[in-house]
Amino acid sequence: MQTESEATTGGPMASSSRDREGKYLTFELDGEEYGLEILKVKEIIGIMNITSVPQTPDYVKGVINLRGKVIPVIDLRLKFAMEPLEYSDRTCIIIVDITGASGKKVMVGIVVDSVSEVLNIKGDEIEDTPNFGTRLSTEYIMGMAKVKGGVKILLDIDQVLNAEEFNILDKAA
Numbered sequence: 001m002q003t004e005s006e007a008t009t010g011g012p013m014a015s016s017s018r019d020r021e022g023k024y025l026t027f028e029l030d031g032e033e034y035g036l037e038i039l040k041v042k043e044i045i046g047i048m049n050i051t052s053v054p055q056t057p058d059y060v061k062g063v064i065n066l067r068g069k070v071i072p073v074i075d076l077r078l079k080f081a082m083e084p085l086e087y088s089d090r091t092c093i094i095i096v097d098i099t100g101a102s103g104k105k106v107m108v109g110i111v112v113d114s115v116s117e118v119l120n121i122k123g124d125e126i127e128d129t130p131n132f133g134t135r136l137s138t139e140y141i142m143g144m145a146k147v148k149g150g151v152k153i154l155l156d157i158d159q160v161l162n163a164e165e166f167n168i169l170d171k172a173a
């Protein structure tokens with residue numbers, strides 16, 4: 001039997017747009033709008049002091065101490081190979097709860113340019129990710145939401161921060 005949250009949020013194996021409908025936190029990166037399932041979001045904080053960790057990829061900015069818990073922080077701009085941007089008062093860290101390779105939940109901070117709003121996106125507003133060819137991997141994109149005259153890219157944050165990186169993140173935390 002499916003729980004209400006499973007019925008409304010979908011997941012990496014979502015087969016229809018109805019499975020993916022639900023509430024999404026939208027944010028901006030490099031002028032584009034993205035969305036994350038609200039159930040994955042723990043909190044949103046302003047940019048704070050990030051302690052760098054040696055020998056990690058460029059997009060792993062380091063770790064923060066959030067109420068006594070050490071949390072790894074990823075700069076999503078760098079993860080998506082975008083130009084780096086100087087952090088401003090609009091820059092935020094979204095704390096998300098993701099499932100690691102071992103199946104355990106891990107909290108990770110993702111740095112975004114700015115947070116926009118929470119949207120309730122209906123199934124008929126979500127389309128499958130277009131096929132960009134075999135060389136471009138789009139498994140981290142849950143779909144494209146047509147909202148307010150624009151398109152928002154819905155991310156599967158568990159796929160964005162995939163199993164290979166969890167070894168890095170587990171060591172950083």
